[in-house]
Amino acid sequence: MRVYNTLTGKKEEFISINPGKVGMYVCGITAYDVCHLGHARSAIVFDVMKRYMRYSGFEVRHVRNITDIDDKIIKRAAQEGVSTVDIAKKYTEEYYRDMDRLGVSRADVEPKATEHIPEMIEIIKGLIESGYAYSVHGDVYFRVSRFSDYGKLSRRSLDDMMAGARVEVDEKKENPLDFALWKASKPGEPWWDSPWGKGRPGWHIECTAMSMKYMKYMGESFDIHGGGADLIFPHHENEIAQSEAFTGRPFVRYWLHNGFITVDKEKMSKSLGNFFTIKEILDKYDPEVVRYFLLSTHYRSPIEFSDAQLSESEVSIDRYYSTVLRVNDFLNEPSAISHQPSAIKVVEEFEKQISSLKEKFMDAMDDDFNTALALGHIFELIREANKFLDAKPRGQKAGELVAKSKEVLTELGNILNIFNRTPHEWYISLMKVKNVGFTEGDILNEITKRHGARQKKDWALADKIRNELEEKGIILEDKKDTTKWKIKVG
RNA sequence: GGCGGCGUACCCAAGUGGUUAAGGGAGAGGUCUGCAAAACCUUUAUCCAGCGGUUCGAAUCCGCUCGCCGCCUCCA
Structure with a gap:
């Protein structure tokens, strides 16, 4: 060090x-x-x-x-x-x-x-x-x-x-x-x-x-x-x-x-x-956003404070939790690991990325606590994880790797004392900070309503509901057979 | 006046002698989608304030210039 x-x-x-x-x-x-x-x-x-x-x-x-x-x-x-x-x-x-x-x-x-x-x-x-x-x-x-x-x-x-x-x-x-x-x-x-x-x-x-x-x-x-x-x-x-x-x-x-x-x-x-x-x-900002903001620049350099900077930090953290959300969905999908395994090359590539992250993170921290570089490495793995999930991986090995990637990210995040909540906790917290006038129950009701409209292919109504929520700062994302809600960041 | 630091793409920000200058945001195009969003892919610095020098080789070392900031008083 x-x-x-x-x-x-x-x-x-x-x-x-x-x-x-x-x-x-x-x-x-x-x-x-x-x-x-x-x-x-x-x-x-x-x-x-x-x-x-x-x-x-x-x-x-x-x-x-x-x-x-x-x-x-x-x-x-x-x-x-x-x-x-x-x-x-x-x-x-x-x-x-x-x-x-x-x-x-x-x-x-x-x-x-x-x-x-x-x-x-x-x-x-x-x-x-x-x-x-x-x-x-x-x-x-x-x-x-x-x-x-x-x-x-x-x-x-x-x-x-x-x-x-x-x-x-x-x-x-x-x-x-x-x-x-x-x-x-x-x-x-x-x-x-x-x-x-x-x-x-x-x-x-x-x-x-x-x-x-x-x-x-x-x-x-x-x-x-x-x-x-x-x-x-x-x-x-x-x-x-x-x-x-x-x-x-x-x-x-x-x-x-x-x-x-x-x-x-x-x-x-x-x-x-x-x-x-x-x-x-x-x-105005979740504490994790403030922490991230302060760690995204090397500790000896000056940091310019501004709302724009805090908002960028908020977006970065949201990228993290959005990925965790995908990871969790994947891990909860039993068919994913029971299928024929994915191509070995894709799996091996991801495995390599996961195992090298810890070393890169520690190298950065060993060099005068370079948290900015360490965070950069974390986001490299975030991208790799998303890429891996996009490839629709199948097989037990794929499941283990996805779980492992989440584990490593959590472990390293703990050192910085960030990335240690569930995506749901993150969005609930954002809901409060941003004074979204809706409860989670309200949102789920809207999602149910919209689901009915979508089944009837009433796209006009479905889009109307989604747009109205977006004006309140709530984002709906349609997945394969479900709809997820998030709080708008940035 | 003395001492010290900084100047990297549209923005933020790593990198301090050697293959393609991390990462995030923003922009453009694409894949996916009922449409979106998210995600992914491609793309955006032949170049690191400017000028000169050292070196086989510099954003990285040295000198000068310009700009910005800090400390010399309480201050995280």
């Missing part, structure tokens, strides 16, 4: 510290507002990495933190006239609701900052003792000039950063680039006791404390640290500085960062206000 490591700027062979085991820490959210699509991308991408590594045989320990105390939470609490605890609780719940709907699995440990204050204080004390940090009027800052590797992740030097015009000068800091490990609390703000007085932790220290605590079994380094690319600087840079200054050892082996979602080519972000919340997107 090869992964792109932000630290080295290269794709590298992935070698875990402990053979067969992977420790992965991913920065979660700050619970101060509802999540937007950008949060979904990060969560989904790292969820898929975890699923794939487990599928490949790794034992993965996944830690994802929740920041439940910070400036933005304090601000929000003040605005709403409630406590920071209430704000954090409310938005943590919202976050879990969104993630559950999107099919993002829980991490093995989901630590909260406020539950690890003593651990943070210990690290800060150690950093002060070794001269890497200093306290001023109840604040504690990290002394970046003391850490010679500062800037190695984001590839910039202290001089470069000083040259940047946007460094705020703070009287209390020795160097404007020094960052807070501990902040003295202002009146009315939440606080914890510390050797430097009442205060609260800075943002970066929680990840150092919690990753060390929950990755401890690995030693003082762990394998993967992930998050959005916007965390590279300063957050992850600062984590490296604190952690490596404290332990004197490398903090993390592989730094993985996902790219942004853009709107009109610009980064989707809170500050630009061009964001779409997960909730509002899920009002």
Whole structure:
């Protein structure tokens, strides 16, 4: 397996510290507002990495933190006239609701900052003792000039950063680039006791404390640290500085960062206000569509968000379920396997396609989690399966192959956590999302009515019924001796 | 100002030194069908922003130009 490591700027062979085991820490959210699509991308991408590594045989320990105390939470609490605890609780719940709907699995440990204050204080004390940090009027800052590797992740030097015009000068800091490990609390703000007085932790220290605590079994380094690319600087840079200054050892082996979602080519972000919340997107699209959309581009590339793109993803998934529908029909047709077997050549060709898919899929995923390519391979088999079914295959072997193809597609889909419903569940779900004014019973009634008309060769009435349903977003497809319904996509 | 990334068909998107440049959508033609839909087949980039260079050979490496974006401040 090869992964792109932000630290080295290269794709590298992935070698875990402990053979067969992977420790992965991913920065979660700050619970101060509802999540937007950008949060979904990060969560989904790292969820898929975890699923794939487990599928490949790794034992993965996944830690994802929740920041439940910070400036933005304090601000929000003040605005709403409630406590920071209430704000954090409310938005943590919202976050879990969104993630559950999107099919993002829980991490093995989901630590909260406020539950690890003593651990943070210990690290800060150690950093002060070794001269890497200093306290001023109840604040504690990290002394970046003391850490010679500062800037190695984001590839910039202290001089470069000083040259940047946007460094705020703070009287209390020795160097404007020094960052807070501990902040003295202002009146009315939440606080914890510390050797430097009442205060609260800075943002970066929680990840150092919690990753060390929950990755401890690995030693003082762990394998993967992930998050959005916007965390590279300063957050992850600062984590490296604190952690490596404290332990004197490398903090993390592989730094993985996902790219942004853009709107009109610009980064989707809170500050630009061009964001779409997960909730509002899920009002219009099935969660599987959102997942597919986010996995149809490589995780490090930007993805342009648009309704057109989501609709295309919807069409792609529909192609999958339409094929499964055909596969199921075939498997339920007993005459198919009892007949004389089909030509050996056709059968062998399909067998080859099925057996090569898994390998191609894994090759793609092994190459820095190339989900876009992996999905491309899946659709190659979809085409082959349809082609095989078009050839009206017969015989027991043909039946086994069709069943096998479905099995493989389901197995690989599970890694991405898509393609794991029945076609019927897919269409029922679309019915809700698209506000089709019909129940399934209504549709079946119409189909029965139309069936009568068709038997009488009353094509005018049959077409009228079909057209009326289509206007409601319901598609009828006539099969050999039955009629299937679907929900119109795209 | 410093650092970094991107530019592949009508649209989205893989591919980063070597047979026919994945896959999906859209378009055109065909097969199938009562007609459709779905599916399948054929077709749509002699070419990968432009120019130059390295090489037997480049979309893929190097240089320059143009365009777009990101980070340097909170941010997934």
